[in-house]
Amino acid sequence: MTIKKIIKKAAKNKSVTEEYYLQLYKTYYARSRVEKENLWSDMYQFNGPITVNGVTKQVEGKKIQAFIKSHLMTTQRQRCCYCKRYLVSSGHARHVEHVLPGSVYPQYVFMLRNLAVSCVECNLLKTKDVWWALASTSLKYPIPDKLRTCFHPNIDTYDSEIRFVRISTNHFSFSCYYGLTDKGRHLCKELLSKVSHKELILANDTVMNDAITKVANFSAGFTASSETEKFLMGIYDYLARR
Numbered sequence: 001m002t003i004k005k006i007i008k009k010a011a012k013n014k015s016v017t018e019e020y021y022l023q024l025y026k027t028y029y030a031r032s033r034v035e036k037e038n039l040w041s042d043m044y045q046f047n048g049p050i051t052v053n054g055v056t057k058q059v060e061g062k063k064i065q066a067f068i069k070s071h072l073m074t075t076q077r078q079r080c081c082y083c084k085r086y087l088v089s090s091g092h093a094r095h096v097e098h099v100l101p102g103s104v105y106p107q108y109v110f111m112l113r114n115l116a117v118s119c120v121e122c123n124l125l126k127t128k129d130v131w132w133a134l135a136s137t138s139l140k141y142p143i144p145d146k147l148r149t150c151f152h153p154n155i156d157t158y159d160s161e162i163r164f165v166r167i168s169t170n171h172f173s174f175s176c177y178y179g180l181t182d183k184g185r186h187l188c189k190e191l192l193s194k195v196s197h198k199e200l201i202l203a204n205d206t207v208m209n210d211a212i213t214k215v216a217n218f219s220a221g222f223t224a225s226s227e228t229e230k231f232l233m234g235i236y237d238y239l240a241r242r
């Protein structure tokens with residue numbers, strides 16, 4: 001599947017047809033290749049006129065991101081790309097994850113290969129971590145061989161790298177992850193152990209858990225660049241680390 005096919009399928013029979021979304025997407029894609037800036041949030045906020053064959057329509061950039069997210073949710077079977085928790089629960093609200101972070105690799109932010117959907121916890125705990133030692137200026141997405149040292153949700157097979165068990169009772173939830181390979185162990189060390197630890201602490205503190213869930217749910221619809229979300233994410237991060 002390509003972004004073009006995702007947009008074509010999602011915009012079928014809509015008042016704003018695929019040509020308009022594709023034109024907007026191509027514009028941002030092209031800009032991301034020359035401007036040293038993460039434009040993902042810029043596209044989300046775009047809401048303006050696009051002209052195709054002399055006909056102008058109002059196009060929202062956030063719709064394109066919604067199409068991509070919906071596609072990723074389906075291919076990932078509604079689960080986080082890292083911790084595999086189900087994302088249907090609003091408590092684990094989903095974010096589009098840039099596997100190679102947009103802050104370091106802005107040229108990849110619109111490339112499907114670099115996109116996955118993660119839960120809020122994984123997204124925030126991973127933040128701007130760069131797991132690979134790669135040149136940050138290359139326009140070509142790294143070949144799998146260059147990414148072999150760490151787990152990449154769109155290249156590696158989860159079941160070959162990690163095993164996990166999740167126990168949940170009326171009042172308690174616990175997840176244990178086990179790395180089968182060096183990549184799997186790296187993911188456990190750098191991210192999944194933190195997710196598990198946080199879940200374990202929150203399970204024993206329902207007041208804190210409720211507060212964090214409320215903030216996370218409220219902020220889930222904001223863009224990553226808005227000041228409101230930065231503020232809310234600051235509160236969320238503070239609460240989650242306690």
Ligand SMILES: [Zn+2]
Pocket residue numbers: 080081082083084085118119120121122123195
């Ligand atoms: Zn997760």
